[in-house]
Amino acid sequence: MGFEHQLLRTASTLLTPSTPPILNPILPKVNSLTLSRLGKLPLLSIRRKKTTVAMASSSPAQKSEEEWRAVLSPEQFRILRQKGTEYPGTGQYDKFYADGVYECAGCGTPLYKSTTKFNSGCGWPAFYEGLPGAINRTADPDGSRVEITCAACGGHLGHVFKGERFNTPTDERHCVNSISLKFTPAS
Known part of the structure; x- marks a missing residue:
C-alpha cells in the first residue's frame, strides 16, 4: 500500500465516530499530520474536537509534468x-x-x-x-x-x-x- 493511501486510511480511521477507545489518549496529542512526502499538494484540514489531520486534496492544478x-x-x-x-x-x-x-x-x-x-x-x-x-x-x-x-x-x-x-x-x-x-x- 502506498504512503498516500496508508495515510488517508489512517486519517479516516482517526476521524470516524467509532474511534477505538485505545486511540482516545493519543488523539488530543495530535496537532497535525505533516505530509512532506506528498510534495506541493495542497492540504485540507479536517477537525474533530481538538484534533487536526491534514490530507492531500486531488486538485488538478497540482499535477506533475509526468501526470x-x-x-x-x-x-x-x-x-x-x-x-x-x-x-x-x-x-x-x-x-x-x-x-x-x-x-x-x-x-x-x-x-x-x-x-x-x-x-x-x-x-x-x-x-x-x-x-x-x-x-x-x-x-x-x-x-x-x-x-x-x-x-x-x-x-x-x-x-x-x-x-x-x-x-x-x-x-x-x-x-x-x-x-x-x-x-x-x-x-
Whole structure:
C-alpha cells in the first residue's frame, strides 16, 4: 500500500465516530499530520474536537509534468502546459456553434457559455467573456498581449484582445485554442 493511501486510511480511521477507545489518549496529542512526502499538494484540514489531520486534496492544478503527459495528448500538452498555439482554422471549435458549455480540456472546469461565442474570423474560437472566476489574465512581458489561462489548473487557453470593435457586449475577443477546450452540449 502506498504512503498516500496508508495515510488517508489512517486519517479516516482517526476521524470516524467509532474511534477505538485505545486511540482516545493519543488523539488530543495530535496537532497535525505533516505530509512532506506528498510534495506541493495542497492540504485540507479536517477537525474533530481538538484534533487536526491534514490530507492531500486531488486538485488538478497540482499535477506533475509526468501526470499531465499521462492524461493529455501530446498536442494538448504542448498547448495547455507549454503555452503553444494551434494553427488557425484547424481547431474543431472554430466554426462550431452548438448550445452548451466549453470546459478546460485539462481539468474539466467550465470556462465559457456557448452564448458568448461569436465568429471573429480569426481562425480560432472567439468568446466575448468567460464564466466568472474561471479565467486568469496575465499580461505578456512585452505588454503586447494578455494571456488567458484556466483559473483551476493554469492551462494555457490563448489570449484576450480588447478594443477591436466587434459587436459584442464587452468589446473583448478571447482567442482560444480549440484543443484547450472540451464542449459539453446543453441537456
